[in-house]
Amino acid sequence: MKKNSFIKLFIKNKMGRIGMIIFMIFVMVALVGPVIVQYDPQDFGEKEDVLQPPSLTHFLGTDDLGRDVFKAIVAGSRVSLIVGIMATLISMVIGTSLGITSGYFGGRIDDFLMRLTDIFLVLPWLPLMLVLAALLGASIWNIILVIGVTGWAGTARIVRAQTLTEKERQYIERAKSIGASHFHIIKHHIFPNVFPLIFANTILVTAVSILSETTLSFLGMGDVSKPSWGTTLHFAFESGALSNKAYWYFVPPGLCVLLLVLSFTLMGFALDEIVNPKLRER
């Protein structure tokens, strides 16, 4: 279906609209935020500033080291978004290329790649990430690499299934009868028809990547020099914000993660309903 009717359908879909709005807000915060609000994780506030409830000077109160929580969240938004999107790109590139190759060529390549995908699907992903992050050291690029490298299996399986159905279509046979090469067929026929599914899946995988980054940072594997929401939650939990009821310290970062991931899931499901004719309203 043509591009603009695709976008029209997406806007018309309530879930898609809500998801898009939330996502736009966070992108704005991530772009503009750190410029307006300089947040330096090192400059600790004075003693009496510790764990102050939300006030005019500190919209969301302060943390256990007297730093302003609101500034931390604004700074954290950029990190969470970047890590989420970059990691997803890696997963998508690996997943799509493996999925299309094994789906299109089949035979031994397919068997081998599928076993590889099975192994990655079977490995418990969070411990794997934790171990890799621990071994590689907790820099932001390692986190992106780790999430990306462990996240591609699901995509590979979906893309392979879709490629298998596309491969049987008659216009592929027609292209072969004209003398099109494998590369030409993949570039002009397979990829454009698999792309809507890849795009919808990318959105859902981004949601998972953001969650993974937050969890990794919460478990102490995050890059402390570039704090994300997960890191803030890590220090909130470590500093016992729970017991002294500093809800302004541990609720907002979690809420932001929830909203950002929710925006991606909403968009993902809206796309899925558009792409998958069976689910579409009649």
Next chain:
Amino acid sequence: MEILNVKDLKIEFNLSGHRKLHAVNGVSFSLNKGETLALVGESGSGKTTTALSLMKLLPDNGSIVEGEILYKNQSVINASAEKIRSLRWKEISIIFQGAMNALNPVLTIEKQLMDVIMHHDHLEENEARIRAEELLKMVEIDVTRLKQYPHQFSGGMRQRVMIAMALACNPKIVIGDEPTTALDVMVQAQIFDLLERLKKVLELSMIIITHDLSILGDTCDKVAVMYAGEIVEYGEVQDIYCHPKHPYTQKLLSSYPVIGGKKALPESIPGIPMDMTQIPVGCKFAPRCHKAMPICFEEAPIQKVENGHRYFCHLGGESL
């Protein structure tokens, strides 16, 4: 003895964007006991919708907006949901097209035959199994295949299972929705031959839905040719074959090469099927009709009758 009478049936589907699809606009026909009526028309003519509405099986966005359906002189349209459910398969049953997966892929043939027998005829399990075996024998399928699944049957065999299922509760009317479309010519002949024999034995009345005029000779008594949700011509099969009155029927009949006849390829019908979301003034076939006259675009044609042979056209013949 008239078993079914449909008067001015109108059915609409509401589509996204408040558009309405006028699938059936004023269809009337009747069916006598032991008679076979063919609803013939091309894709989009409303023939399947008409048939499904007899059992109120329209999808949730479709509704009967006008007209009356009398089955044994009882109204089907304002019957209670309970009454309709007791009518389905007990009085009227359907043979769906073999190509669609109308059989549940994860249930054995035995279960799918027995569940409707036990439901409508309240038989015990073993009695229902005996009845199921009887049905398979009737449609010439080896009884040992009762425990198999639909995917283990070929196209022709699946169609026979559908027929067995349709006859499970001794219905009075059996609707065949393109029963042989996806099958080879030889298998198609076998299926029609089987239906012929069953009709005589069980005194069944049938409604066959098809787009293929050439098979009418094999099974049908009466023919209703449908175009854009209306019956444009209705009559005996021999009558329709030998002297079709409506231009659309004439054009359809001429599209079939007849072995032995002259070899020239006939002209086909120009233009594309009508957009059913609007109701034009005048005759619906006018834009594609090679005999269209100015009047055809202004007024809808009134019905003309020549001893049982009814058609809607401004052309020739004495009007009613």
Next chain:
Amino acid sequence: MKPLLKLEHIEVKFPIKRSLLEVIRNTPQKLVHAVNNISLEVAEGEILAIVGESGSGKTTLGKAVNALHDSDVVKGQITFNGQSIFDSKGKLLPEYRKDISMIFQDPYQSLNPKHTIEKIIAEPLMIHKVTKDKVEMRNLIIEALNHAGLSPGESFLNRYPHELSGGQRQRVVIASALVLNPKLIIADEPVSMLDVSVRSDILRLMMKLREEKKISYLFITHDISLAWAISDHIAVMYLGTMMEYGKADEVIEKPLNPYTQALINVMPKMHVRRNEKRVLLKGETPNPIDMPSGCSFHPRCPKAQSICKNVKPMPDWDKHGHMNYCHFNEEASHE
């Protein structure tokens, strides 16, 4: 006259994938005998119809001629314009792809929904690098569209397949075949998915192209009356074997092979004949894995004798070039 296409003893046998276990126990490799020993000739501008039910191997034969199956599955010799279509190393000659093209059965599936009509027809030109310059390519496309009856061609260029009707889509497929001006078109059931009213338009277009451009056709269909209406010669196939071959009128009026007789007898005719007793073959075409011995039709043949069960018949040609693959040769009483 010199045949354009010559097929000699074409065999197509698909190996069934054996599971690891079977490989270890080396159970014999089971084969699907899709096409066995077919020899044919197609002259320039001739329409040869290949008629058969599903499972008869007619589509497999069409694809084999179009070299769509990988070569280790296809045996026998295919010569086009006097020379084999494979070069000495067994690689397909590139220009063979230009001289021959295929029309498929399902107009809704044989066009890529994501491409505009222009891109679809431009594809063959791009692959064979017919021209570099954009304007010339566009003219070629518009000319092909007009030739295929989609005039004015310009109005179809940037439309998408889902905006066209079945008949129009099949015309786009024909246009994309025409753009390389092929010598032979393999049409696999080109009209069976179309509404009856639109069918004869496409058939008439194919006939017109034959007159104007001397294109010959391999017309694959299950409808023998359609084959009679449009083709010069008819070959009837059953379970991968050619049962009968001859001029269209001869095969229809004086069918020699029992299978052809049954096919013609069962063809729906436009008059009421419900009460006539018709010769109906029992059962359906079996799967071509375990082929029946002797003549493959003998299990279902109404005239089968003991000889049919154990001896494979020899194709017997009469003086009019009418072949019958059967031990017996008497004509059926034909109503």
Next chain:
Amino acid sequence: MSRKYLLRKVFYAILTLFGVLVINFFLFRIMPGDPISMLVRNPNANLETVARMKAQFGLDEPVYIQFFTYMSNLFQGDFGTSFHYNRPVLSVIGERVFATVLLVGTAEFFAIIIGVFLGIIAAHRRGSKVDVMSLSFSLVTYAMPSFWLGILLIAFFSGFLSILPTSGMTSPALFFATGFERFFDISKHLILPALTLALVLIGEYMLVMRSSLIEVLTEDYITTARAKGFDEKTVLRKHALPNAMIPMVTIVAMSIGFVITGALQVETVFSWPGLGRLMYDALQDRDYPLLQGIFYISSICIIGANLISDILYGYLDPRVKE
């Protein structure tokens, strides 16, 4: 469901297991900076543990010999000795398995029942209030990091309503209690962590069940069932569900794998003495043999779960030929 299908699936499971084993082996060896340098960076590592570590991994021998020793040990069930606990890895894991199985088992049990039930109602009455409510509930829980959900529950139950214990598996006073008293105490502690884990799962199962059932309800055999005169309930129960349940089996098996990692987050937040918590601590102490052992055991559980789901799939869907 033929024997060949079963054999093939078992064969693939073993192949995958071997793959996991190989990755497991290399994961801790060829990473930039081998385990020793990792250990050296760890402040409390003394020379003695470094030496033992070297012997343990036999790092001086060529890789393929290390690989064979590693494999032969594995087959005799010797997963090496944990540095931190100075006991065989297998026994350390053995103690903690029960807690995780209990947590994961309870969470899965409730999640499957509630998730599938909600999914069926939502699909059956598509677009109704129930559908919208359960859809938004699932989307929110699906998007929520499980540890944060845990924190919220702890804050709520320990802060405002302290009727439920918010950490550990047994209250200190009752450490030695047995029988009913111990059972009651453990289940009290189990409520919050199991609830956290279950909430995320309910969302996922509900979404999968809903879209699978919606897709099945558009199939032709459902029209046949309705034409047979069955009421909506029977159509749903006898014809729609047997088909809609098939994808559920694979999703549940796959999610059991993820739940073991989900448990890690919940066990850390609720300090629940399970495998997840053990792995978290092992990571802090750089206790590689223990890490490797846990890693390997959880992979085996996931492979087992997938194998069971493949076999179940064969039973549920007769079309699965060899």
